[in-house]
Amino acid sequence: MFARERRAEALVLLDGDHQHDPKDIPRLVQPIIEGTADVVLGVRWGKTSGMPKYRRMGKRVLDYATSAAIRKGMLTDSQSGYRAFSRDAVLALEPTEKGPAVESQILIEAQARSLRIKELDIDVRYDIEGSTLTPGRHGFSVLGRLIVLVSERRPLFFLGIGGAFLLAIGAVLGVVVVETYLRTGALAVGSLFFVSTSIILGALSIFMGIVLNVMRKVVAR
Numbered sequence: 384m385f386a387r388e389r390r391a392e393a394l395v396l397l398d399g400d401h402q403h404d405p406k407d408i409p410r411l412v413q414p415i416i417e418g419t420a421d422v423v424l425g426v427r428w429g430k431t432s433g434m435p436k437y438r439r440m441g442k443r444v445l446d447y448a449t450s451a452a453i454r455k456g457m458l459t460d461s462q463s464g465y466r467a468f469s470r471d472a473v474l475a476l477e478p479t480e481k482g483p484a485v486e487s488q489i490l491i492e493a494q495a496r497s498l499r500i501k502e503l504d505i506d507v508r509y510d511i512e513g514s515t516l517t518p519g520r521h522g523f524s525v526l527g528r529l530i531v532l533v534s535e536r537r538p539l540f541f542l543g544i545g546g547a548f549l550l551a552i553g554a555v556l557g558v559v560v561v562e563t564y565l566r567t568g569a570l571a572v573g574s575l576f577f578v579s580t581s582i583i584l585g586a587l588s589i590f591m592g593i594v595l596n597v598m599r600k601v602v603a604r
Contacts, residue, residue, distance in 0.1 A: 386473050392416070394473050397425075398464040407505045411467040414501050421472040421498035422490070424458070425465030425505035448529040449487040452536055453494045459502050462486050462525070472498050484528030491532060538595035546588030553581030 386394040393415040397403040407425060414420035427442075442462055449461035464486065468476070475496045480488045493500055534541040557578045564570050 386468075390470070391473065392470055394468045396464065396466055396468075402508045403465045404506050404508075407465070407503075408467075410503055411465070411505075414503075415467050415469045419499070420501035421469040422493045422500045423467040424460060424490075424500065424502045425463050426460040426502045427463055427505065427507045445487070445525055445529065448526060448533065449490060451540065452487070452491045452529065452533045458490065458500075461490055463505075465505055465507075469498075480528060482524055482528065484525045484532070487525065487529055488532060491536065495536075536599075538599060539592040542588045542592030542595070546585040546590075546592065549581045549585030549588065551585075553578045553585060556581070 393412045395408050395411060397405070397408075403425070411423045411425055414423050442460065446458050446461045450458050462483075466489075472493060475498065476489055476492050478485050478488050478492065490500065530541075556574060560571055560574050560578055
């Protein structure tokens with residue numbers, strides 16, 4: 384709201400834990416000033432590989448989850464708190480998340496509004512204390528919200544994957560049940576019930592994904 388009222392040409396956000404170097408601000412703002420980007424992410428990757436291994440692994444999982452919601456390309460550091468925004472981005476973005484998942488939601492909303500996203504390498508310090516949340520708590524909190532965001536924005540993708548997985552399990556086990564029956568004459572009733580349930584639930588999941596996807600497009604229009 385403050386940036387909107389001041390009609391700022393660019394807005395820069397960075398975490399207040401002293402891990403980000405303010406000297407990188409001109410580099411992040413440059414694409415905004417040049418008009419080549421609306422959102423610029425400071426990437427903690429490559430030369431900043433001093434990130435602890437457990438954090439790199441968790442960050443990568445969240446990057447894949449965020450990219451699944453965005454659908455356009457693979458983000459290198461979706462959870463970076465060091466980012467710059469153009470005036471158009473400041474006016475267009477309306478994040479509703481209150482927790483750490485807001486980083487991903489901003490990127491999802493930026494893509495939905497056709498804003499240009501660019502990434503630049505930054506330096507970061509890990510020899511000082513950062514977030515007050517433990518990495519595990521932070522990661523599961525963001526991942527949980529991302530699952531909700533993906534299911535809302537891409538219901539066919541979300542429910543389709545689960546449905547396809549259940550159908551695959553049902554098909555494989557179904558072949559085993561039929562092969563066992565033909566070979567021994569014994570019908571595994573328990574396994575047959577599991578096969579039937581998997582196939583029915585898989586088909587229903589895909590069907591619901593299709594229905595919700597159509598409904599979402601109708602509402603958007």
